[in-house]
């Protein structure tokens with residue numbers, strides 16, 4: 193039985209976006225889907241019950257962080273990630289490739305793998321395709337990612353070509369090392385930067401290895417929105433229609449809608465929870481910084497169009513006070529709202545695809561959110 197199955201429901205006649213369902217051993221989730229990030233086996237400040245209340249279909253955790261702390265052996269002994277964090281729905285883990293390049297210094301990349309320093313205590317570490325696969329098999333997520341290099345942006349064509357070829361060799365090594373416990377699905381990650389020829393080469397290499405799903409990596413690393421959209425326009429059509437497509441590290445409201453329009457099914461980003469922790473909210477009228485003095489005596493909800501627990505029960509003045517007073521409950525209320533906002537937006541995206549009007553939805557949302565203001 194294949195670890196996961198993508199069920200295509202329909203394609204939006206106005207844009208080419210696709211509505212689908214991904215079936216996994218821990219249940220199914222509708223796509224296009226936003227996946228809340230729970231890097232250290234928790235979506236910061238949220239309980240599994242609250243994530244279910246906001247209809248999160250799948251959440252993420254991070255191999256790099258869980259390997260370093262508490263250790264993948266402990267998570268395995270505890271019964272795996274689902275049991276450890278009390279989440280019985282789908283989980284996806286990244287391979288750690290990105291964190292090695294984004295968090296640690298003194299790293300050296302060799303054919304064998306990457307030597308680097310622990311980003312907290314500076315100790316020497318080594319991560320390879322085999323090691324990253326072993327860690328993810330121990331964690332037991334339903335979807336795991338191949339160990340890749342996410343090259344720095346910008347990169348020269350020659351650097352990127354060599355990197356893509358090594359990432360393809362590493363993908364093969366991950367497949368060979370994959371123990372397939374719990375019937376886990378290993379996704380390949382397409383690289384190649386902004387070079388169409390290299391994206392084609394990377395996609396061709398990985399498709400020949402027949403992964404059950406494909407991620408588009410190497411984006412949301414500092415390139416402009418125009419470059420990201422252009423890369424998506426020539427990359428998603430290269431990928432099989434009957435497999436999920438996951439755009440890594442992408443999560444602003446605008447990028448999610450633009451990605452869905454270009455055929456992406458899955459997205460992740462730390463943005464909603466990260467900005468929530470400094471009191472910045474995503475609302476139907478654009479961003480709102482609740483710690484600003486303007487909200488000290490504002491007794492209305494964060495977002496009058498929002499049906500979430502936070503907006504139904506608490507005022508801007510109260511949340512303003514909690515954030516100013518550095519009260520943990522304030523972080524919970526802002527995180528709850530931001531996650532609900534993005535999950536609800538994706539529900540509206542799926543509905544717009546059903547009605548063949550995602551382009552119109554994009555225009556309405558961008559107008560209301562203030563994206564079109566100069």
Ligand SMILES: CNc1nc2cc3c(=O)[nH]c(N)nc3c(CC[C@H]3O[C@@H](OC)[C@H](OC)[C@@H]3OC)c2[nH]1
Pocket residue numbers: 229230231252253254285286287288289290291337340341342381408409410411412413440441442460461462
């Ligand atoms: C922010 N922009 C961004 N571009 C990215 C590109 C890549 C990539 O090419 N390869 C790999 N392997 N990972 C990438 C990632 C990390 C996502 C993870 O990093 C963690 O969020 C920071 C989170 O961990 C729970 C998530 O898990 C899938 C990216 N993030």
Ligand SMILES: [Zn+2]
Pocket residue numbers: 494495498499500501502503504529532
């Ligand atoms: Zn709300």
